[in-house]
Amino acid sequence: MRLMIIVHHERTARHGLPDGPWQGALRLIDWGVIRADGEDAATFLQSQLTQDFAAFHDGEHRLAGYCSPKGRLLASFIAWRAGPQRFHLACSADLLAATLKRLSMFVLRAKCRLTDASGDVALWGLAGAPALAWLDGAAAAPGSVTPRGDAGQVLRLADVQGVPRVLLAQPAVADPPPLPLLLAAAWSWLQVHGGLPVITAATADQFVPQMVNLELLGGVNFRKGCYPGQEVVARSQYRGTLKRRMVLFEAGPVTALPGEEVFHSGDPAQPSGLVVNAAPHPDGKRLALLVSLKTAALGQGSWHLRSPDGEPLVEAALPYALPAPGDDVP
Template sequence: MSLPTRLTGALRLTDWGVIRARGADAASFLHSQLTQDVEHLAEGQARLAGYCSAKGRLLASFIAWRNGADEILLACSADLLPATLKRLSMFVLRAKCKLDDASTDWALYGLAGDAALGWLAADAPAAAWQVNKSLDGQVLRLPDAQGTARFLLVLPASSPAPTLPALDADAWRWLEVHSGVARIVAPTVEHFVPQMVNLELVGGVNFQKGCYPGQEIVARSQYRGTLKRRAMIFDSEAELQPGQEVFHSADPAQPAGQIANAGRLPNGPSSALIEVKLAALGSGSWHLGAADGPLLHPAALPYELPADTA
């Protein structure tokens, strides 16, 4: 695919927010709540993590990194941050950990493409999930998408914006889809067990770390039987939005999946990461909203699904 030159530059990620965890027990507290090993999260490293309900359904997804020995920052979707912060705070109890909304303290920017690489220069981390210091903040390398480098730049809110071309918000979301890394947003809260959106395939679940809310169900989904649902990428000429249901021609009476994330190329097609029934793949047709809705065209994931679930 020949990508537009506009898939390069910087975008203020106003739909993202930041939760701050501070204190001597910040890492151990988050370790007990999230799907990821946070206790061994080193400076210079970022990790994906999920926050599940007792039923193993994702309430939020995070990018986590250290901002000092006793401070961890969690980037997540702004539309679910207040509810997520409130729920996490209920379980702090006697832990030496203070949680707060740090979204007004930090400005998050999505950087992409050759312009971002040139502007960051030596500050650009070489591999996904590495973190380097940049200006007054930090820059995190995200997984590439369609051969395009992506970064999360975290700056103090008072710092000037990066001097880069403006990147279209829908284009950033299109790249996010093609990275194959799902981000939980308000319309999809409690809709997916982590494996339904491939979270363990992109490093967001640690099966050796011990207990957390929903851990038993997540582990059972992993080790008992074949997973029946996975996230796949689809393209369409229609506008696609998180939370929309999709249907398959072989079973038109009931939904066969749901959109996790979506974006559109400038003057081009939409793409979406969609959780679907694996049994329906390989035959028939996929449609948005109803069995006679706009057609969805399967596209390639940037990683392989396990053989026993494909």
């Protein structure tokens, strides 16, 4: 599949972030962890999620999605092995209970036990060079998982605008990392500018995985066996029916929530996009948004938040390439 950046007439520059409030540690209370235990854990997850769990290796983490029969994402995960027969699935805390309940309905006779491990596993977001120095080499290349301490694991995430990022999973009773407090706004800003979608309760059942670029981030495997919604996801990929993609925008000092609508000047009578995630800059002067929108409107007109005459949005550069029009089909 040939990939290229879609270039538009209006784009903000990438902002290097070597200094400022981009260093420290933050307890990610808006995330939760689902634990899958048992000799059939990999097989069960293989049958339910978009990732290839049968080929999952130790020492790596991957993205995955859980879809409805109509191919719409009910949840998104960062997944990794936490033991020989154990997987951890990190997801938005506000949809964990519903997701766990739904997944548990399909375990049936599989030797797999699903539980909410959020009370046992604390997730920390670490950023900046001091975090890497404290980890003392435990954070390897992006995509890796490295053991640390007593049952702790270090998940190296992709750097964003020069800032190293790490997801630390450790026992809830363990001491917090001895690092300065990282502002929640700083972590969220990096997350949004990294182009990594997080499905929340407000956006569950809204997007086919490709509408939020999940397959571009390695979160969808098109060669594995069936899972709920697999036919719809495959059809979107191979028949050229995908009409929406996720794009990064910036705006002025406003707020936005997942699930809010975005309008295009060429079709003001109806929304042309939906906010996936949004984050204010720590200085409060800018807002970053990931928006799933109609690709036919890209490169022309103007985009506005919440109404046709709402806050104007200016496209910014994602850290990865989007398919050019017509190149979605391999």
